[in-house]
Amino acid sequence: MTDTSRIVISGTGLRCADAVRVARRSAWVELAPDALTRAERSYELAVELGAKGAVYGRTTGVGANRHIVVDPGSADLHGLRLLRSHAGGTGEPLSDDAVRAVMAIRLNQLSAAGSGVHPRLLRALETALRVGALPLVHTRGAIGTGDLTALAEIGLTLAGELPWASGAIEPVAISPGDALAFISSNAATLAEAVLAWHDLTRLLSASHVVTALTFRALGGSAEAYDERVHASRPHPGAVRCAAELRRLLTAGGDLPAGRRLQDPFGLRAFPQVQGAVLDAATHVERVLEVDVNAAGENPLIDVETRAAYHHGQFSTAQVALAFDYLRAALHHIAELSAARLSDLVEPELTGLSPFLAEGPAGSSGIMILEYVAHDALGTLRHAAAPVTLGTAVISRGLEDHASFSTHAVRSTVTATASYRTVLACELLGAVRALRMSGAELPATPLREAFRLADEGLPHLVEDHPLSSEIQRAEHLLDRLATL
Numbered sequence: 001m002t003d004t005s006r007i008v009i010s011g012t013g014l015r016c017a018d019a020v021r022v023a024r025r026s027a028w029v030e031l032a033p034d035a036l037t038r039a040e041r042s043y044e045l046a047v048e049l050g051a052k053g054a055v056y057g058r059t060t061g062v063g064a065n066r067h068i069v070v071d072p073g074s075a076d077l078h079g080l081r082l083l084r085s086h087a088g089g090t091g092e093p094l095s096d097d098a099v100r101a102v103m104a105i106r107l108n109q110l111s112a113a114g115s116g117v118h119p120r121l122l123r124a125l126e127t128a129l130r131v132g133a134l135p136l137v138h139t140r141g142a143i144g145t146g147d148l149t150a151l152a153e154i155g156l157t158l159a160g161e162l163p164w165a166s167g168a169i170e171p172v173a174i175s176p177g178d179a180l181a182f183i184s185s186n187a188a189t190l191a192e193a194v195l196a197w198h199d200l201t202r203l204l205s206a207s208h209v210v211t212a213l214t215f216r217a218l219g220g221s222a223e224a225y226d227e228r229v230h231a232s233r234p235h236p237g238a239v240r241c242a243a244e245l246r247r248l249l250t251a252g253g254d255l256p257a258g259r260r261l262q263d264p265f266g267l268r269a270f271p272q273v274q275g276a277v278l279d280a281a282t283h284v285e286r287v288l289e290v291d292v293n294a295a296g297e298n299p300l301i302d303v304e305t306r307a308a309y310h311h312g313q314f315s316t317a318q319v320a321l322a323f324d325y326l327r328a329a330l331h332h333i334a335e336l337s338a339a340r341l342s343d344l345v346e347p348e349l350t351g352l353s354p355f356l357a358e359g360p361a362g363s364s365g366i367m368i369l370e371y372v373a374h375d376a377l378g379t380l381r382h383a384a385a386p387v388t389l390g391t392a393v394i395s396r397g398l399e400d401h402a403s404f405s406t407h408a409v410r411s412t413v414t415a416t417a418s419y420r421t422v423l424a425c426e427l428l429g430a431v432r433a434l435r436m437s438g439a440e441l442p443a444t445p446l447r448e449a450f451r452l453a454d455e456g457l458p459h460l461v462e463d464h465p466l467s468s469e470i471q472r473a474e475h476l477l478d479r480l481a482t483l
Helices: 016-025 035-052 072-086 096-111 119-131 148-158 178-183 187-218 227-231 236-249 270-291 317-344 367-383 405-437 445-456 467-481
Strands: 006-009 028-031 090-093 138-140 164-166 300-302 307-309
Touching: 006 016, 006 096, 016 096, 016 187, 016 270, 028 096, 028 119, 035 096, 035 119, 035 300, 035 307, 072 148, 072 178, 096 119, 096 148, 096 164, 096 187, 119 148, 138 148, 148 178, 148 187, 187 236, 187 270, 187 317, 187 405, 187 445, 187 467, 227 236, 236 270, 236 445, 270 317, 317 367, 317 405, 367 405, 405 445, 405 467, 445 467
Parallel strands: 006 028
Antiparallel strands: 090 138, 300 307
């Protein structure tokens, strides 16, 4: 579905959700009226400063070549040489939606007018997004200190030196100072990050619904979600989670009484554990929205003070650490989902047959789902390992730290896919238990959730392969997220 709304790019106020809309729904991108004017002033100042003295990457080499002054006789080609030398990415190509997100984020960052890049590059990015022209961008080549390879590939494509992956626009000229100004950014990592954040937050919304279905199947005690309980220890995520469960579990305000004095942790401690990952996702969003609106290029060309500032804003330690935190929290809620699945196959908790089997004596029912869930949980556990415990020393020792934020984001994609499988297995168990018990559901969105699942998942009494049902359940989670 195409988004017909407009997203104004001004260098401030771009939200993660806006970048996702451009990436996934091709929303119309429009530069703010003053964006090109401010970029023009920054460009003119950069040229002036370069004529008066050394400006990193404009009048000098880069990295350990920072003290080597560019030969005035070949200065006109300095920008193209930098792009050509840095366009060394490899690996699989970025997906089309990720490339659109890269272009939108980089356009917004350049609109913050701190790079000194020529305004025609802003216009070229805007035009390419509008007509659907996409460069070929490779995935491998970043360590969290600037997405140099990815952005150099985009720059060379805009210049007409590399072929477009799809569509095309007229080539644009690269000024001597444009190269570093254009590639001095983590826009590619941020693009993958906002998509990863979006996909995980949707899955977190679905997890409230799945947990509520399991709650009804197990006859849970809702007093653990009472507003008074969470007001006594008001972590924002836990308060929000408990409120969601109350919304799903009651239509009239009175929470249902449970079968037990206290439930297993998978139900009883769900708001506390889910709350931690909700808070982590909120923190990730805040970090990303700082960076997608940042004039973080090195050097910063500051029109107000008419100076160039050399700095370390290319470091993405905040992004890497935020995603490490997010994955660790995600692992905890995945463990609870696997625990609830184990509760669903236990007769003492459900009052139903072992493994929810409905066939002849000795039938296995959904026994295998525990194996699948714990396989996915194992993958998630490995993906949750922090990437920020390593670093790199490169460029003849000058660049002696790296955050590996790109890897933190990609590990989160892997972890999210694994959690989707774990949660799908729980969904299958909850729906099967509710079918078998005939438990009445409240007149809340939970009733609609069960209807969607009941229609979308087959109900076969005899033992049968569950692979296709797991896949269906995984896809169904996106619909449940909207409830």
